[in-house]
Amino acid sequence: MPYETKRIKLQKAKNLLPRIRHAIYQPVASMKVTAWVTAEPVPYSERTAGAKVELAPGDKWGNLWDCAWFRFEGNVPDAVSGNKMVLLIDVNGELCLVDQEGSPMQGLTNINSEFDFSLGLPGKRVVDLGYEAAGERIDLWADAGCNDLFGQYRSGTLKEADIAICYEEIRQLYFDYEVLLELAEHTPENGARAERVTQSLYDAALKLEVINEETAKQAREILAKELAKRGGDPVVTVSAIGHAHIDLAWLWPIRETIRKGARTFSTVLKNMEKYPDYVFGASQPQLYQWMKEYYPKLYDRIKERIQEGRWEVQGAMWVEPDTNISGGEALVRQILYGKRYFQQEFGQEMKVLWLPDVFGYSASLPQLLRKSGVDYMMTQKLSWNVYNTHPHHSFEWEGIDGSKVLAHLPPEDTYNSPGAPRSLAKIENSYLDRNVSEHALMLFGIGDGGGGPGEEHLERLSREHNLLGLPPVVQESSLSFFHKLEQEKARFQTYRGELYLEKHQGTLTTQARNKWFNRKMEKSLRELEFAASLLLAMGENAYPSQELEEIWKETLLYQFHDILPGSSITRVFEESLERYALMYGRTQELIAQTYAKAARLTGAGEGQAVVFNSLPWEREEVVLHKGEYYAVKVPSMGFASLAEAELCPEQTGESGLRAGEQVLENRYLRVTFGQDGSIASIYDKAAGREAIAPGRQANVLTVYHDKGDAWDFPRDYRDTVAGRMQLVESSFSVERNQAVVEQRYRFGESTLVQRIVLEEAGTTVRFETKADWKEAEKMLRVSFPVHVASEHVNCEIQFGYLKRPTTRNSMIEFVRDEICAHQYIDLSQPDYGVALLSDSKYGYSAERNVLDINLLRSPSYPDPVADRAEHQFVYAIYPHRGDFIAAQVYRKGYELNTPLTVAEPSAATLAARRTATFASLIQVDNPHVMIEAVKKAEDSDDLIIRLYETSGTLAQTAVAFGGECSAVEEVDLMENTIGEAGAQLMFQPFEIKTLRVKL
Incomplete structure (x- = not known):
């Protein structure tokens, strides 16, 4: 008689698995549920302050983002004595059970949640009571949020609140069966191991026509033989660590992240009591600081597990920031504050950069890491590439300066691993460097407030430790993994340059006001620190250390990789913009106060203004003070009295400065405009050549259709032109030392005003822009076809620059059409070049001889009103002789972003102090x-x-x-x-x- 076919046996096993899961719990009593609902969170001490509602399953308790304190009351029946008892709770939201002091004990998550179900079910609904609960009185309080893992609204109704029996033998059977079923599906199809496992599953299924504790025990005895079989010498050993990726803001506001942290971390601690092999890790000092502030008792319990070695603090940065847009010094401060926090709080020296989810990786990072004592980097985001597969999972990453760090991308390509047999099989089969490495990393658990690993992850891993047919897996810290990987690095390949993500280029532009404030904050903090340092060097110790650190850390928070890139919901940006405005105003106030004190110490008298220069070269510029223009010369990182400066005279025709008849002109440049407002020519008189490509138009404000989301815009956007901004009116004038044309444009319901400025002695053309943007799903770009030929464009990044191709000869070049740059992007020949400078823009394109900058885009998800607002920004064109190095283009970028500062001495402060003996x-x-x-x-x-x-x-x-x-x-x-x-x-x-x- 032939055997039953493998396909039929496996299908019988698959059909049985849901029946086993359904049989694990038997509700025996319902609980009384009362909720006190508020719009925003309230502390435990005020838990009954909200609107009171009595609830039964199916009753509604809240709308999206509502909060509530729930009380669950009931009695465990005496008749269930000897059984393991649990509570089954699902409020269609996120919930955190607390103790009698209001400290988090365990997080629960609604089953009905948006998640990639191929990775598992996200819900956590079970609260263990144990075997001695019969007759016990239940009286539990819980803090709830009416949102799922990803900020979605899931009916806002109570689903269940039951006291139930947990049939432990059936629960254990479920995980035995699940692990072996996946093992059969992911081992070689015709191998003996798969056949025998399949037969065991089939034999067990025959015992389970009726599922109860006795038949479950019989089935487990059959499966135990296969679970007991061990592997031989490993080819790849998997290091597994529990993970709960928590975005500090995204589809929920920052305030909800704080509560997500409490729910997740309390769940981790609860599971550590049940699973002694469980090792968990979490990053971001900002998150730990919130736990310390809001949940001190929970924080103390976390510290205990850290000292025990079962909880790994991860990462070297204050938050997991965007590394394309954040400035160089900001990245330094991310590491400085991040490492110092973990050292001071936990005595831990951070050696791993932990960035699983950011949208590309600056080529400056390896040097920053090595000079901070960080040797390793972990990410997985490059697995999201669309066209080209990153060639390695383990490699040495080399930055622009030659520094190297050891990098690893978990081969499973996720930080939400189910920890299942399919996970281990994929790691072994997909590991690109398995020919030279025997070690790979797996991050298991559910993130974004999902409580991290659930019992399912830990039960699977306990069975897979050394299971025949799978690579062995051991739960350990990521640092232990990297120490093993380092022993193999002599055989790894080196990858040099930026780690470019072939998605999410829209994040270089989306939410322009946030990006404007970020640049202003970075520059203002630099200015304030210089001013305070200058005062310190003058002998006056008035350095605002504490306030500076507070402002820096909040600025770093908003550089998180879903805030600064613009990929969060409306509320996140409403709140960040409000805070940015306050921080920027306070920083400017401190700069003014500090320079006023420094001005007094320069020896300047009452009413004698002083000009300060925080850049390390002498600057000859014109400054405006009290309605008058002064030509000043200020030394490197120093100061000069305005009393010694020359007052700029009214301009005459002899100065060479003129504005009119579609022309702006000074002694160096002549800019000619078309009737539509575009630039037809920028003639460089000093070089005797044209900067704009002959026959082409520059500064054309083009609007494109953009049906993308906050992350991505269509790659074929150039083929979907919606139109150009139309010139409504223009006026030319000479304003003291400037030739100016003011142009007013309109497109649809949107308006844009540009003051195009050419200073008397200036070598740049400035475009001072204000836009009232009201378009939906549109993108505004401006381009400059220049009279320069080069196969590479020079792009400023943090602490240096990158050369990127202007050709599109390969798929790699094709997908890197949109590129990131900071203060300049430049196209140069050996003898001549043109730079495009910016005070707050980061998304550019450079194809052949066209420099293009992405000014605004207004996608409709996840913020339906993204960039529909008033904006201001400045960009500039700088034609120059020689290449960009000889022309010192980087200085022009800094000067655009770092103006000279004029201050008058404070009236009486420091009047008796000595005068500074230096001017630089x-x-x-x-x-x-x-x-x-x-x-x-x-x-x-x-x-x-x-x-x-x-x-x-x-x-x-x-x-x-x-x-x-x-x-x-x-x-x-x-x-x-x-x-x-x-x-x-x-x-x-x-x-x-x-x-x-x-x-």
């Missing part, structure tokens, strides 16, 4: 060395000076300090001493050096 705090004698930051040291009154080489060449410079200093030493980015600094500093290409100056 710091000078460097190499034009390619930039001073990015001057600040007070974290743990002393010393000054920290951060410099970097800008041109990609070897460089040597002397650094001169205007104030008195007793010693200068070199430190790393964590401000740990490396050694003494000599009279000359030697830089490798793009190298960052940090000095400590002892005053």
